[in-house]
Amino acid sequence: MSKNTEFVKFDKVDKSYDGKVLVxxxxxxxxxxxxxITMLGPSGSGKTTCLMMLAGFETPTNGEIYLDSNPISNIPxxxxxxxxxxxxxxxxxxxxVYENLAFPLRVRxxxxxxxDKKVDKALSMVSLSxxxxxxxxxxxxxxQQRVAVARALVFDPAVVLMDEPLGALDKNLRESMQYEIKxxxxxxxxxxxxxxxxxxxxLTMSNRIAVFNDGKVQQLSSPDKLYEEPVNSFxxxxxxxxxxxxxxxxxxxxxxxxxxxxxxxxxxxPISVTSKGDKTTVSIRPERALINPKDKMDNNQTxxxxxxxxxxxxxxxxLDLLGNKEFILKVPNSSNELDLKLGxxxxxxxxxxxxxxxxxx
Amino acid sequence: MSSETKQILTTDGIPLExxxxxxxxKNKIKAFLLVAPLLLFLIITYIFPIGEMFTRSIDDKMxxxxxxxxxxxxxxxxxxxxxxxxVFASFLSDFKILVEKKEHGKLAQRLxxxxxxxxTITKKLFRQVKRNKIDETQSIKEQIMxxxxxxxxxxxxxxxxxxxxxxxxxxxxKAMDMYLNEDNKITQVSEDRRIHRxxxxxxxxxxxxxxxxxxxxxxxxxxxxxxxxxxxSNLLMICVLLPFWTSLLVRTASWMIxxxxxxxxxxxxxxxGLVSDDNRPEMMYNKVGTYVAMTQxxxxxxxxxxxxxxxxxxxxxxxxGKSLGGTPFVAFWKVYFPLxxxxxxxxxxxxxxxxxxxxxxxxxxxxxxxxLISNQIAYHMKTTLDWxxxxxxxxxxxxxVLVIYWLYNKLVGVDNIKLG
Numbered sequence: 001m002s003k004n005t006e007f008v009k010f011d012k013v014d015k016s017y018d019g020k021v022l023v024x025x026x027x028x029x030x031x032x033x034x035x036x037i038t039m040l041g042p043s044g045s046g047k048t049t050c051l052m053m054l055a056g057f058e059t060p061t062n063g064e065i066y067l068d069s070n071p072i073s074n075i076p077x078x079x080x081x082x083x084x085x086x087x088x089x090x091x092x093x094x095x096x097v098y099e100n101l102a103f104p105l106r107v108r109x110x111x112x113x114x115x116d117k118k119v120d121k122a123l124s125m126v127s128l129s130x131x132x133x134x135x136x137x138x139x140x141x142x143x144q145q146r147v148a149v150a151r152a153l154v155f156d157p158a159v160v161l162m163d164e165p166l167g168a169l170d171k172n173l174r175e176s177m178q179y180e181i182k183x184x185x186x187x188x189x190x191x192x193x194x195x196x197x198x199x200x201x202x203l204t205m206s207n208r209i210a211v212f213n214d215g216k217v218q219q220l221s222s223p224d225k226l227y228e229e230p231v232n233s234f235x236x237x238x239x240x241x242x243x244x245x246x247x248x249x250x251x252x253x254x255x256x257x258x259x260x261x262x263x264x265x266x267x268x269x270p271i272s273v274t275s276k277g278d279k280t281t282v283s284i285r286p287e288r289a290l291i292n293p294k295d296k297m298d299n300n301q302t303x304x305x306x307x308x309x310x311x312x313x314x315x316x317x318x319l320d321l322l323g324n325k326e327f328i329l330k331v332p333n334s335s336n337e338l339d340l341k342l343g344x345x346x347x348x349x350x351x352x353x354x355x356x357x358x359x360x361x
Numbered sequence: 362m363s364s365e366t367k368q369i370l371t372t373d374g375i376p377l378e379x380x381x382x383x384x385x386x387k388n389k390i391k392a393f394l395l396v397a398p399l400l401l402f403l404i405i406t407y408i409f410p411i412g413e414m415f416t417r418s419i420d421d422k423m424x425x426x427x428x429x430x431x432x433x434x435x436x437x438x439x440x441x442x443x444x445x446x447x448v449f450a451s452f453l454s455d456f457k458i459l460v461e462k463k464e465h466g467k468l469a470q471r472l473x474x475x476x477x478x479x480x481t482i483t484k485k486l487f488r489q490v491k492r493n494k495i496d497e498t499q500s501i502k503e504q505i506m507x508x509x510x511x512x513x514x515x516x517x518x519x520x521x522x523x524x525x526x527x528x529x530x531x532x533x534x535k536a537m538d539m540y541l542n543e544d545n546k547i548t549q550v551s552e553d554r555r556i557h558r559x560x561x562x563x564x565x566x567x568x569x570x571x572x573x574x575x576x577x578x579x580x581x582x583x584x585x586x587x588x589x590x591x592x593x594s595n596l597l598m599i600c601v602l603l604p605f606w607t608s609l610l611v612r613t614a615s616w617m618i619x620x621x622x623x624x625x626x627x628x629x630x631x632x633x634g635l636v637s638d639d640n641r642p643e644m645m646y647n648k649v650g651t652y653v654a655m656t657q658x659x660x661x662x663x664x665x666x667x668x669x670x671x672x673x674x675x676x677x678x679x680x681x682g683k684s685l686g687g688t689p690f691v692a693f694w695k696v697y698f699p700l701x702x703x704x705x706x707x708x709x710x711x712x713x714x715x716x717x718x719x720x721x722x723x724x725x726x727x728x729x730x731x732x733l734i735s736n737q738i739a740y741h742m743k744t745t746l747d748w749x750x751x752x753x754x755x756x757x758x759x760x761x762v763l764v765i766y767w768l769y770n771k772l773v774g775v776d777n778i779k780l781g
Contacts, residue, residue: 055680055684056683056684057680057683057684076683076689077680077683077684078683078684078685078686078687078688078689078691078692079686080684081686082684083684083685084680084681084684084685086677086680086681087677088675088677090675090677090678090680090681091681092678092681092682092695092696093700094699094700103682103685103687103695104685104686104687107685107686107687107688107691108686151685152685155685155686161684
């Protein structure tokens with residue numbers, strides 16, 4: 001059984017609310033069947049608008065959305081058969097948990113015993129069996145969230161949309177819910193389109209992540225690629241932590257380029273620079289730069305410790321390095337022998353492969 | 362708490378409960394003082410007048426005080442045959458006192474209400490007493506019976522006895538077009554004199570339909586108000602509240618200008634050819650006028666509670682309903698509508714209660730077929746000066762409202778009301 005790689009397809013979709021500003025610009029996105037795809041981006045980047053267009057609550061200004069090869073722009077939301085989990089759960093407060101879950105089945109005229117069976121199954125899937133007769137107000141936030149997920153899945157939709165579903169939960173609950181949703185997805189193999197502005201959530205749950213900014217998809221790739229190999233400085237900045245240097249390319253070969261900074265010169269991996277004289281922003285992940293490196297590295301610099309912040313499992317060290325006073329290092333808690341004192345000068349090294357020369361900011 | 366449980370002491374050794382009371386006493390006094398003016402105001406302007414209304418509506422002490430000895434001696438009378446000599450004697454002595462105080466006229470008036478014909482015979486008796494024609498050494502019964510033949514009729518003595526209790530339900534019965542007959546049985550008045558029952562029914566009918574119209578018109582407006590963006594909804598809110606800023610009289614008067622036969626609405630109908638010029642429909646001085654004007658005036662009372670409830674309903678609920686497969690109608694009917702019930706309840710209760718006691722508007726635009734029970738109350742207050750009857754009807758109105766409130770509580774639950 002081959003999976004449809006164009007199960008959901010955004011084809012040249014534009015969206016504008018006022019006829020002046022494009023919220024979504026020329027969006028082309030293919031989502032394959034059974035995939036967990038996350039739309040990640042800052043608020044106002046157009047990700048929720050995309051979701052609403054898919055759900056049918058907004059219409060594309062231009063372009064077409066296809067669901068299983070059928071154009072859906074003219075199909076009203078209730079006929080699309082897409083499950084949706086809302087940001088504030090949107091459980092019907094006057095109905096019990098059972099009635100909430102039975103709602104999508106009742107409007108589809110499913111038989112009573114069939115409804116009972118499906119509701120039972122959906123509730124046990126989110127481990128809430130026995131909560132049928134509770135009202136939503138009698139449930140905790142996490143339980144409400146799980147009811148909302150169960151309700152979006154109970155009528156076996158082809159696609160489930162989730163609009164920042166964990167936004168209102170506290171940190172611990174959010175993490176356990178992430179795993180729970182991920183496991184549900186793995187078990188039933190439904191296509192999930194997930195919207196969030198929380199990168200941690202996106203990284204742990206998704207098969208692929210679409211990073212949105214300014215109405216455009218900046219990068220669409222798997223979580224590890226997104227983190228390790230950002231294609232532009234926005235993605236590098238938005239996903240994870242990041243040390244940056246602004247400079248100019250002075251020499252360039254296939255795998256390595258020389259970048260002249262304000263006071264110094266470093267070697268970097270040319271990603272979006274092509275020729276001498278290009279302006280660039282070099283991005284290095286904090287954990288890729290090491291203190292007193294034992295292995296030979298092609299970038300070796302000396303920096304002054306400006307601040308030491310204890311984080312439990314690791315210590316963050318802020319350095320003044322090559323004129324960048326916000327250079328962050330993450331030192332694992334196991335390396336006790338280091339002398340991390342304010343004002344000390346320490347040696348820092350990294351490979352030019354990990355220093356990605358991206359587009360200038 | 363049983364006395365066996367160990368008393369908890371504060372660090373200073375004072376029992377905790379006493380210490381707590383002491384600490385809270387000041388706040389309690391403060392709270393009471395803050396509420397006191399309103400409490401006093403309510404007692405003076407609300408509870409006291411209602412009590413006063415109640416006593417006035419059932420008060421029938423006048424004759425009880427006028428004929429104390431008569432009623433005392435009547436206690437042993439079986440009421441079938443003419444009363445004994447003793448009753449006649451005490452009646453005469455009571456009557457003499459009244460004559461001295463010049464209050465016999467009042468007595469005649471009140472007794473005449475109880476039974477026609479008392480006026481004449483009391484006057485006759487008065488003349489006999491005035492001229493000292495009655496010899497108290499001889500049988501007083503014989504002498505009084507000679508004054509007029511009606512004094513020999515047992516029915517008149519029964520009528521006197523009926524006025525003995527200091528309280529009466531006559532006014533309430535009258536408001537229901539009923540009275541107590543000679544045998545103390547509740548009887549309906551003759552058909553051509555039954556006016557109050559029609560008025561009660563019409564009042565309830567008008568209040569009911571005004572509530573229905575207000576609901577039908579107010580629900581969409583409230584929904585629009587709750588969902589429109591702020592800048593439009595504010596303007597619309599002002600339009601809804603505008604009637605509140607205009608005097609009730611002015612608004613009613615403007616409806617008179619609009620609805621009269623030569624008025625704006627009729628002119629318009631003639632202009633567009635809906636009706637012919639010589640056949641303009643009457644829209645005022647009947648129920649139509651009352652309905653139109655009252656609906657417009659009471660509309661804000663429906664819109665505001667609905668609005669405040671709808672404002673709290675998240676728009677994502679309707680979306681959830683639709684995304685789960687409900688048609689827009691199903692989503693509305695199963696999700697949105699049930700959530701607005703508290704607002705509907707509050708609005709309907711408010712409008713109905715206000716409508717049931719409405720006075721000015723029906724008085725001005727109601728005409729003969731559009732007047733309500735409140736107009737009847739006002740009529741008795743101002744024209745006939747039968748205040749006890751007006752009080753009785755007012756209290757019946759209040760009782761009716763309380764019954765509706767109770768019914769509402771049984772059906773929907775008062776906790777479900779949301780006024781704002």
